[in-house]
Amino acid sequence: MNGGKVPERNQELAAQITDAGMTIPEVADAISERVQDLTGKEFDYTERSVRRLLCGATSWPHAPVRLALESLFETSAVDLGFTPRSGSSRTPSGGVTSAFDRPFLHEQEGSVRRRDLFDIAGGALFSIIVPSLPRRGRIGQSDLVRLRDPLTQLFTADDAAGGVALAQEAVWHADRLLEARKRYEMSVAVSDALHGLAGQYKAAAGWFAIDADDLTLAGQVLPEALKLAALAGDNLLTVQVWNYMAMRARQAGEGGEIHQISRTALRSTAARQHPRAAALFHCRAAYGRAWRGERRQALRSLQRAHDVLGNACDEDVPTWLGFVNRAQLFAQETLVHSLLGQWNEAVESAQSDLRLIPGAYHRNRVHGLIHLAKANLGARSPEIAADAATSAVHEISSLSGSLRAGRAAARLRKLRGRMETWRPVPEVARWLDFYDTSLSAA
Structure with missing residues (x-):
């Protein structure tokens, strides 16, 4: 009961539907599709329910419908004219809830578990606010500056815990930008910059997919990123994508x-x-x-x-090239010497790499330790290899996916296969048991 108060028509939602050129049946179908994508369950949102939204009878939709509306109109529920109930969670004005928030909301509703969709080290939830697009008209450079913010946040998460589970979010942002290209007016310069930013999101998706050991997805998005870099005339983005393509090729x-x-x-x-x-x-x-x-x-x-x-020099270094330092060169040396069968040289390069990697760079240290273990196996020093491999298992707990998923986990599995041939060595046998126990507990 509302005490006899007559609901007020939701003018903001009505304006958005009109601006989008949609009919009520089309809105109902779009909400149904988005909720089904979010929950994985069949959902039928009726025209009557849309009319209840418009007439104000529904002042704060349930979370899945709210998220679907935010996704459909690319603005917050508050800006769509809805009023949060007391105690309800809400997205700050000017933003929409990203895919990272969706698992949390659906976990509360029992339909999707957060860790099924986003597994960061320790089970922490990573949330990201997506800047809203203009309601109508024209996109300018200031809009693109705001729309770059999620890319920075994605790389911050990647730096902290690795790229497992980040790729699809980066793809979503890229596709959102490309869809905006069809809906807004913009200058030639802004159009080029938009293509470049979409390309950066696609390139990031490729890198995150590589780190997740999803070479199929990486193979899909990196050519798209390369095309966008060409459309933007961005030579530096082009070589960034080539680098990721080379990394994917090496893994494959x-x-x-x-x-x-x-x-x-x-x-x-x-x-x-x-x-x-x-x-x-x-x-x-x-x-x-x-x-x-x-x-x-x-x-x-x-x-x-x-x-x-x-x-x-250290000045004017493009962000993505910041990782190219002496440690990185020694890491690459290790791979080359190993490929050539120069195992003693590979051990020396891996040791030099590990001496230079800062302690906070957990992903780099995991891969450096795996390289050192493989090099020592090649040099027929299985005891030292087992020690390095033990350190790698301890270090990998800081990465998303941990021992279960991702590039580092896949490399450790391959290392285990090579270590098996050295099981008669006591240190190796202990490591194999330690790895298997850690994997079961992961």
């Missing part, structure tokens, strides 16, 4: 593709202008040449990488 065992990518990248304007980019692709070239069995050329490429990095 496609050394020939790495060789071709590195050759192309080293001829690019970005590589000529940014020594760190050149050093990175000299490393990629070294791996490609090692895969082809070209030992001398591979070692020469490694030396060129060190020489070029010596010319790099």
Whole structure:
């Protein structure tokens, strides 16, 4: 009962529906589809229910419908004219709830568990507020500055705990930008910048997919990112995507593709202008040449990488190139020496890498320790390999996915297979039991 008070028509929602050129049946169908996508369950939102929203009879929709409306009109429920009930959670004005918030809401309603959709180290929930798009008309540079904020937050989460489960969120942001391109007027400069930002989201999705060991998704989004970089005329984004493509190729065992990518990248304007980019692709070239069995050329490429990095300065470094440092070069050296069967050299490079990696860089340390363990197995030092592998298992608990999912987890599984042949060594046998127990408890 409302004490006889007559509900007021929701003018804000009505205006949004009119601006979108939608009919009431179309709105009902759109809500049904979005709720079904969110919950994974069949849902039928009726035209009568939409009319109740419009006439004000429903002042604060249930969470799934509210999220569907925010997604449909790309603004908050409050800005759609709804009034939160006392004690209800709400999104701050000017934002919409992202996919990271949805699991939390649905967990409360019993339809989706948060960790099924987003597994960050320790089970913590990561929330991100999506800046709203203008209600109508025109997109400007200031809008793109706001729309870049989620990308920064995604990389902050990636730096802290790895990229497992972040890829689909990055894809969502990219697709949202590309859809906006069809709905708004914008200048040529803003259009180029929008393509570039969408490309950065797609590139990020590719990187997150690689870190999640989802090479299929990475193979889908990286070519899209490359196309967007070309449309934006962004040479630096182009080489960033090439780098991720090379990483995907290495994980997939496609050394020939790495060789071709590195050759192309080293001829690019970005590589000529940014020594760190050149050093990175000299490393990629070294791996490609090692895969082809070209030992001398591979070692020469490694030396060129060190020489070029010596010319790099710390000023005006593009964010994504910040990881290219001496530690990274030693990490790449380890891979090249291992591919060439130069195990003692691989051990030395891995040790140099680990000495230079800051303690807070958990993902880098996990991979460095795995590289060191593999190199020591090749050098027939299984006891030392077991010690490095033990440290890797302890370190991986800081990453999303932990021992169950992701690139680091996949590498540890492969390492376990190699360690099995050394089971008669007591230290190795203890590590195998420790790994299996840790995996069961993960």
